[in-house]
Structure formats: structure tokens, C-alpha cells
Amino acid sequence: MSKSKSWHSIPEYQALRAVMQSGTTTGAAAQLGLSQSAISRSIANLEGRIGKMLFERDGGRLRPTQEAVRLNFRLDPLFDALNRIEGPDEPVQETMRLIAPPTYSHRFLVSQVAGFLKANPHFFVSLEVNTSDGVIRGILEDRFDLGLIGVDLSRAGLKLAPFRRSLAVCVLPKMHALASRAQIEPKDFEGQNLIALSHRHARRAQLDRMFQETRTRPNIVAEVTTSFAAADLVKEGLGIAVINPFPLYQYRSEEIVFVPFVSPIRYTTYFLTSDQRPVPRIARAFMRHMRLHTHPDPFTEKV
CATH class of the missing domain: 3.40.190.10 (Periplasmic binding protein-like II)
Incomplete structure (x- = not known):
């Protein structure tokens, strides 16, 4: 078996983690109490051993490659075990x-x-x-x-992981004339009191375009910034609203109902x-x- 397959160096793995956390070899050296050249040597040795580049230079910082992220993830059990062996008796919070x-x-x-x-x-x-x-x-x-x-x-520097996808719904007072519908279309909003999300929401522009295309004229009585505020105003009988049902549906009141809204509007909730x-x-x-x-x-x- 070759050396690259059978030999592991904890100092190299420590250097990897320290550079990922600090973004520079200087910061990693200060974190581990080593010289900058020792950190650079450890990273170079590790890259040579696994045959993969672990960092790319971005301005004055080192940006981890996907290989570095995957390797660091696989190292979690090792460092958890080391912490249990060398750490204090009481768990670190x-x-x-x-x-x-x-x-x-x-x-x-x-x-x-x-x-x-x-x-x-x-x-x-x-x-x-x-x-x-x-x-x-x-x-x-x-x-x-x-x-x-x-x-x-x-956007550079950010990673989105999808968590939930939702269809648009209409939220209405329980006794509203449209509440018994199996679904609601944009044209059904003609003359209806509408509680709209503010213009900073991208879905507001989509909804406005749908009303324009169907020549529908709802009566906008209020604008809000959250779906919960829209639902609370619906519960007060002020009008109806088009919202993302997640996570509002989990806290719905008996005084309001949710009806599917026929539209291309979709919502995605992400971990960032x-x-x-x-x-x-x-x-x-x-x-x-x-x-x-x-x-x-x-x-x-x-x-």
C-alpha cells in the first residue's frame, strides 16, 4: 500500500482547519502557535499526499476548494474524538x-x-x-x-440549500364568499379588498403583472411586509391576501382559510x-x- 493511502498527519489536518477558519496562513499560524512557513508546508504536504488543490488565492485570502470542504467535513469525527480525549471533563458549549x-x-x-x-x-x-x-x-x-x-x-460568498418549496395561496376570512372555492384565479380579485405585500417583495411585482394581464382591479386597502401581518389583517376582516403559506399554515387560525391560488408564483425557503x-x-x-x-x-x- 502506498504511503499516500496509509499515512495520516493530524498537524496537517489541524493546519487545514485553521486556514479554513481564518482565511490566511498568518491567521492559522497565530491560532495554532506555529510559524507561517510551517502552516504553508503542512498544506502543501497535504495537497501533495491527496493529489488535490485545497485552496485558491482570492485577493489576500485563501478560499477553500470543494475538496477542502469535503475533507474538512470528513474530519469532524476525528476532531470530536480528540476533543473528548484531550478536552475538559465538562462538555464545551x-x-x-x-x-x-x-x-x-x-x-x-x-x-x-x-x-x-x-x-x-x-x-x-x-x-x-x-x-x-x-x-x-x-x-x-x-x-x-x-x-x-x-x-x-x-452571489459570490453565499451558498443556498433549498429547504421547502411552496405554492401561492389565498388567505381569506372563513365566511368570505370565495372561501368555499376549490381554487382562486386572478380574475376573482376584481373589486375585492386586497391586503398586499410591500413592493420590496419580488412576488408583489408578479402579482401586479397578473392583475394587469387579466385586467383585474382589486382594491388595495393595506400593504404589509410579512405574511403573518397579512394573515392577521385578513382575520380582522379587512380583506384577502396572496401569500407564501410556509410557515404560516402551521399556525393558522380557525377564523381564516387557505385556498390554492392559480398562478406561476412559487416560493422557496433556503438555508443560507x-x-x-x-x-x-x-x-x-x-x-x-x-x-x-x-x-x-x-x-x-x-x-
């Missing part, structure tokens, strides 16, 4: 920095975080509620490990992470927890 917009945060994520921490009392979660733009900035600036977002985007840094073990565990413990609904499918 791992922290996950989580960020999401209000629609996902206030009810859905609070419930998910509570269940996750009850099952994993040695973990700690810091949750921030922010706008979608704030979620994106927070991940890019390395202030958070994991975000939840409902925005389709393609950095593609510049490895995803922490606790964040991966939380994503698994959410996939296993999110209740199904008739308008949403797993991805």
Missing part, C-alpha cells in the same frame, strides 16, 4: 449564530430552536431577527453561521451559509433537526 427574517423567526424558528436545545442541552443558540438584506449581510460578514431566507439569489468557511457542526445538526421536525402541510413540499 458550542454556539450557533442564527439569523432570519420575522416571518420565519417569531413562531416557526422559536419553536424549532426550543426543540433543538431540549434535545441538545450542551448547545447554545443566538437568534437575531432581521430583514432579508440583513440576513445576507450577516452571513457575508461572518457575523452568523446560518440564515433562513425566502429570496432567490446568486457562507461558501468561504466550513459550516459548523452545530449548524449542520440544526438543519438536520429542522428537516426532521418540520410538520408537513398541503401546500409545501420538502426539498
